Every structure is written in C-alpha cells, then in structure tokens.
Amino acid sequence: MSAPTFLRRPNRVLSVYAILFLVALYFPILLIPLFSFNDSIYVRFPLEGFTTEWFGQLWDRQPVWDSLWASVKVGLPVSILSTTLGVLAARSITRDRVPGRSAVVTFIMLPLVIPTLIFGVALLALLSRLGVPLSLYTVAFGHLIVCLPFSVATLLPRFEGFDRSLEQASADLGENGWWTFWRVTFPLVMPGIVASLLLTFTISFDEFIMAFFLSGNETTLPIYLWTQLRFPQQFPSVLALASLLILFSLPLILIGMWISRLGLHENTTKGAKT
Amino acid sequence: MTQTSSIDPKVTSRPTRTSGRIARLLYRNEGLRGYLLMSPTLIILTVGVIIPFLILLVISFWTRAGVGFDTTPSLANYARVVNEPMFGILLGRSFWMSGIATVATIAICYPMAYFVAFHVHRNKMFWLILITLPFWISYLLRVFAWRVILGYEGVINSSLVWLGWIKAPLEFLLYSPTAVIITLTHAWAAFAILPLYVSLEKIDKSLLVAATDLGDGPVARFFRITLPLSMPGVIAASFLIFIPTTGDYITPALLGGPDGMMIGNLIQAQFGSINNWPMGATLSIILMLWIAAVALAFLYLTRLAQARIA
Numbered sequence: 001m002s003a004p005t006f007l008r009r010p011n012r013v014l015s016v017y018a019i020l021f022l023v024a025l026y027f028p029i030l031l032i033p034l035f036s037f038n039d040s041i042y043v044r045f046p047l048e049g050f051t052t053e054w055f056g057q058l059w060d061r062q063p064v065w066d067s068l069w070a071s072v073k074v075g076l077p078v079s080i081l082s083t084t085l086g087v088l089a090a091r092s093i094t095r096d097r098v099p100g101r102s103a104v105v106t107f108i109m110l111p112l113v114i115p116t117l118i119f120g121v122a123l124l125a126l127l128s129r130l131g132v133p134l135s136l137y138t139v140a141f142g143h144l145i146v147c148l149p150f151s152v153a154t155l156l157p158r159f160e161g162f163d164r165s166l167e168q169a170s171a172d173l174g175e176n177g178w179w180t181f182w183r184v185t186f187p188l189v190m191p192g193i194v195a196s197l198l199l200t201f202t203i204s205f206d207e208f209i210m211a212f213f214l215s216g217n218e219t220t221l222p223i224y225l226w227t228q229l230r231f232p233q234q235f236p237s238v239l240a241l242a243s244l245l246i247l248f249s250l251p252l253i254l255i256g257m258w259i260s261r262l263g264l265h266e267n268t269t270k271g272a273k274t
Numbered sequence: 275m276t277q278t279s280s281i282d283p284k285v286t287s288r289p290t291r292t293s294g295r296i297a298r299l300l301y302r303n304e305g306l307r308g309y310l311l312m313s314p315t316l317i318i319l320t321v322g323v324i325i326p327f328l329i330l331l332v333i334s335f336w337t338r339a340g341v342g343f344d345t346t347p348s349l350a351n352y353a354r355v356v357n358e359p360m361f362g363i364l365l366g367r368s369f370w371m372s373g374i375a376t377v378a379t380i381a382i383c384y385p386m387a388y389f390v391a392f393h394v395h396r397n398k399m400f401w402l403i404l405i406t407l408p409f410w411i412s413y414l415l416r417v418f419a420w421r422v423i424l425g426y427e428g429v430i431n432s433s434l435v436w437l438g439w440i441k442a443p444l445e446f447l448l449y450s451p452t453a454v455i456i457t458l459t460h461a462w463a464a465f466a467i468l469p470l471y472v473s474l475e476k477i478d479k480s481l482l483v484a485a486t487d488l489g490d491g492p493v494a495r496f497f498r499i500t501l502p503l504s505m506p507g508v509i510a511a512s513f514l515i516f517i518p519t520t521g522d523y524i525t526p527a528l529l530g531g532p533d534g535m536m537i538g539n540l541i542q543a544q545f546g547s548i549n550n551w552p553m554g555a556t557l558s559i560i561l562m563l564w565i566a567a568v569a570l571a572f573l574y575l576t577r578l579a580q581a582r583i584a
Contacts, residue, residue: 010393011389011393014385014389014393015389015393017385017386017389018385018386018389018390021382021385021386021405022404022405024460025405025460025463025464026408028416028419028420028422028423028460029408029411029415029416029419031419031422031423031429032415032418032419032422035422042427042432043422043425043427043428043429043432044427044428044429044431044432045429045432045433045436046436085314085315085318086315088311088312088314088315089311089312089315091311092307092308092309092310092311092312093308093312095308096304096305096307096308096311097304097305097308098304098305098308098309098312099305104312104316107316107319108315108316108319110319110323111319111323113513113514113517113518113569114518114521114562114565115517115518115520115521115522115538115561116518116521117521117522117523117538117541117542117558118330118521118541118558118561118562119322119323119326121330121541121542121545121554121555121558122323122326122327122329122330122558123322123326124545125326125329125330125333125555126325126326126329129329141322142322144318144322145319145322145323148315148318148319152315199410202410203410206410206411206413206414206415207412208412208413208414208524209523209524213545222412222414225414225418226414229418229528238418239422242415242418245412245415246411246412246415249410249411249412250407250410250411253407253410254403254407257403257406257407258403261399261403
C-alpha cells in the first residue's frame with residue numbers, strides 16, 4: 001500500500017493537541033491519588049507532606065470492609081450471570097436466523113442510552129409495588145440490567161469474528177450441538193467471556209446510580225463513599241478510598257480490554273490469511 | 275439449563291440419540307431456537323425495563339395523598355409541569371446545559387479521533403485503549419475529581435492564591451452551571467471518541483487522494499470530504515452524550531449548586547426527600563418522551579447524512 005505523502009506526513013499541531021488531550025483527560029483523575037497521600041485535611045496546593053495516615057484510617061473502619069464485601073457479593077454473581085446470558089444471546093443473534101434480529105439487538109442495547117436515573121426510579125417503583133424489600137439482591141438485579149448490554153456488546157464481535165466453518169466441521173465430524181459448543185465455539189469465544197466477566201464486574205463494582213435507589217440497609221462501596229462526602233473532615237479518607245477504587249478498577253479494565261481486542265485481532269488476521 | 279442441554283438447540287448438527295419432538299422442532303425452526311437461547315436475557319430485560327416503565331407511566335397519572343397515593347387517574351401532575359414555570363425552567367436548563375456539554379465534547383474529541391484515525395499508523399489499539407480507559411473509572415469518582423479541582427479551596431483556587439495571582443478564592447468555579455458543563459465534557463469525552471474514530475477510519479483514503487489531485491488544499495479537502503463523510507459519527511456521538519447527560523444528577527448534585535440543578539436532581543428529590551413519587555414519575559416520563567423525540571431527530575439526521583454520502 002503506497003499512501004500519498006500528505007497522508008503519511010506527521011502533523012505537529014495535531015500531535016501536540018493529542019498529548020494535551022491525554023493530559024487533560026488523566027490529570028483530574030490522577031489528582032485523587034496525589035492528594036490521598038497529602039498530609040493535610042485540606043485539598044490544596046502546596047502539598048504539605050507525605051502520609052499514609054488516611055489509608056490507615058480506612059483500614060480500621062468496619063463500614064468500609066462491610067461495603068467492600070457487599071460490593072463483591074453483588075459484583076461476582078452479576079458478572080457471571082450477565083456474561084452467561086450474554087453468551088446465549090450473542091450466540092443466537094449471530095448463529096440463528098432470528099426474526100426481528102435488529103429489533104432484539106436494539107432492545108438489549110437500550111439501557112446504554114437511557115439515563116440510569118430513569119431505570120433506577122422505574123425499578124424502584126416496580127419493587128415497591130410488588131412489595132419487594134430493598135436489599136443487595138435488588139441492587140444486583142439493577143446492575144444486571146446495566147451490565148447486559150456491555151456483555152452482549154463485548155461478545156457479539158467474538159461470535160462474528162471467527163470462521164463458522166469450524167463449527168460446521170465439528171458437526172460434520174459427528175459432534176452434536178452441545179459438544180460442538182463446548183469444544184469449538186466456547187474456546188474460540190473464551191477471550192470475549194473473560195473480557196465480559198472483568199468489564200461487568202468492574203461496572204457493577206463502580207456503579208452508583210442503581211445502587212443509590214435500590215440498596216437497603218447494606219450499602220456498596222460507591223454508596224458508602226457518597227455518604228462520606230457529606231463530612232468535610234472525612235475528605236482525605238474519601239480520597240484514599242477513591243484512590244483504592246481506581247487502583248483496583250484500572251488493571252481489571254486494562255486486562256479486559258486488552259484480552260477482548262487482542263484475540264479479536266488475531267482471529268481476523270487468521271481469517272484473512274486462510 | 276439441563277433442559278437446554280438435553281434438547282441441544284445448538285449449531286446445525288442433527289439431534290442425535292434422545293431426540294424428542296421438541297428437539298426436532300427446534301432443529302428445524304431456527305428462529306424458535308434463537309429465541310429460546312435469548313429468552314433469559316429478554317425476560318430479564320422485560321421485567322427490568324418494560325414493566326417498570328409501564329408502572330412508572332401508571333403512577334405518573336396518580337397523585338400524592340398524604341403519605342400514600344390517590345390512584346384515581348388524573349392529569350394533575352402533567353398540568354403542574356405545564357403551569358408551574360419552575361419545571362419548564364429546569365427542563366430547559368437541563369437540555370441547554372447538556373447541549374453545550376455535547377457540542378463541547380464533540381469539538382474537543384473530533385481532532386483527537388482524527389489524529390488517531392489518520393496520523394497514528396502503529397499501535398492504534400494502544401491509543402484507543404488509552405483514550406477510553408478513564409471512561410471505565412467510576413462516574414462518581416470522575417465527578418468527584420472535579421470537585422477537588424474546582425472547590426473553594428480546590429486545586430485551581432489554592433494554586434492561584436499560592437502563586438499570588440488572586441487574593442481570595444474565586445467563588446464562581448464550584449457550584450455553577452459552568453462547573454457542571456466542564457465536568458460533563460470531561461466525563462463523556464472517552465465515550466465520544468469511539469463513534470467519531472470509527473466513522474473517520476472508514477473514510478476511503480482514495481477520495482482524499484482524488485480531491486488533492488483535483489486541486490483541493492488541506493482545508494478544502496477537510497470540509498468537502500472528511501467532515502461530511504464523518505457526519506454519521508458526529509451524530510452518533512452527540513446522541514450518545516446528549517441522552518445520558520440530560521438525565522444526569524450526580525454532577526449537578528456535587529458541582530451544580532442551586533443555579534446548576536438539572537431535571538435529574540428534581541426527579542431524584544421527588545423519589546427521595548420530597549417523597550412525591552407520582553410527580554417524579556411524571557417528570558421521568560416527560561424526560562423519556564423528550565429523549566425519544568431527540569432520538570427520532572438524530573435518526574432522521576443520520577438517514578439524511580447517509581443519503582448524502584451515498
């Protein structure tokens with residue numbers, strides 16, 4: 001491919017802009033960990049000195065541990081369930097000639113574009129009509145709705161991305177549908193499944209709005225953080241907690257995105273070669 | 275699940291061994307098979323999306339009576355929204371603020387998406403992940419970060435005082451519509467990049483070559499080829515930002531102050547401190563209708579843009 005020179009020429013103005021963009025994107029977020037080590041209860045420059053006191057305070061606080069445990073209790077089942085459902089849905093969307101396919105996909109993706117606030121209050125209305133008490137179960141249900149579109153969106157390219165003749169070969173060689181799925185399809189979409197598990201767990205772990213409306217006595221970590229925002233003297237420990245949340249989420253997301261895209265790239269190139 | 279496994283509704287293999295009538299039916303009817311696999315997802319979304327919305331719609335015609343509801347259908351809430359200027363002002367302000375945030379986000383993200391699409395030749399994936407990564411950090415924390423920056427004793431004010439440029443902290447930074455708009459722009463930037471990038475990446479480079487050969491300079495080339503062809507991406511990105519930001523309530527609650535409140539805060543308050551669920555439901559329905567109208571407009575614009583491209 002010989003691109004003309006004007007397409008190849010580096011554009012210095014745009015390069016500088018890109019760097020500035022990234023700085024502006026990351027700067028606000030990096031301030032949180034920066035100030036969480038600052039030895040002052042005020043968030044201001046100049047920095048006063050280095051301390052790990054705020055993290056120590058968190059460690060000794062039982063509600064932090066309780067809400068952490070609550071978040072994990074919600075996040076794990078939500079990620080597993082939403083990924084399982086995502087696999088089933090993505091498989092049928094890509095493999096079976098389903099009537100009204102695009103309408104179904106739009107319906108599944110709907111929660112992505114409707115404000116979560118409206119979902120939250122609508123679910124709250126439903127639950128109160130049914131007389132279901134608010135608990136971590138209701139939070140998990142809310143999170144499931146938020147996570148499903150992400151699972152399907154992560155898994156769809158997976159199912160579309162590999163050579164379908166592999167499945168046919170397996171069927172021709174006498175495997176029934178169930179074993180073809182487990183021995184051919186499943187390993188091929190595995191990176192998508194791992195990515196979906198990681199992404200949905202992180203979404204649930206960080207989700208605030210649904211949890212805000214649907215949680216009962218037990219609260220998740222973001223809700224705990226929100227309640228602590230009311231107390232100015234707690235601000236440094238809120239910063240410490242926020243830093244930990246960022247520190248925890250970023251690697252999960254990075255791995256998830258990397259796995260999902262890296263494998264996909266390999267598959268498409270393989271498909272192109274054969 | 276055991277049922278699904280025994281009737282194996284998968285792939286195109288012939289049902290072997292225990293093939294009952296249902297298995298044969300599923301084998302023959304692909305659509306039915308597909309819907310069976312999708313059914314758990316569709317059922318959950320129906321229970322979690324459709325039914326709650328219907329209930330919300332019903333409640334919006336109720337009225338508050340003491341602690342409970344008066345369930346006789348009435349348009350009282352809708353009449354209040356029309357008659358009391360507060361609601362209209364709040365709705366208008368929400369659309370105005372998220373409109374500005376949307377335009378700002380697109381304007382800021384477009385050059386970045388353009389850069390990745392046209393000037394990054396290796397490791398595009400690395401760039402895309404780098405840009406979208408912050409979007410995955412909890413929304414609450416991204417908003418919280420701006421409180422740290424814009425606060426009365428925040429990063430900007432304390433730095434300016436420290437440098438001696440101002441004597442007293444600037445009060446207009448926090449608790450203002452501007453603060454909300456800045457935060458929304460930052461929080462959704464990562465989301466806007468992807469549709470913009472996809473539409474720019476799809477542009478056939480030979481069209482640019484042709485334009486250059488026919489005497490167009492870089493500017494004319496951009497406005498005559500690149501920008502019109504990337505319009506679907508611009509429209510999609512605007513849609514994806516405008517809709518969720520209109521219903522946002524975290525950012526205004528943390529940074530907006532009284533002048534920066536949006537409709538989302540009022541809805542949240544109706545279900546919380548004000549405890550007037552029917553009114554909250556009415557406002558939610560109105561917001562939904564508005565969103566639907568905007569969605570249709572965007573859909574129409576997309577069709578128009580695509581028709582022009584084709």
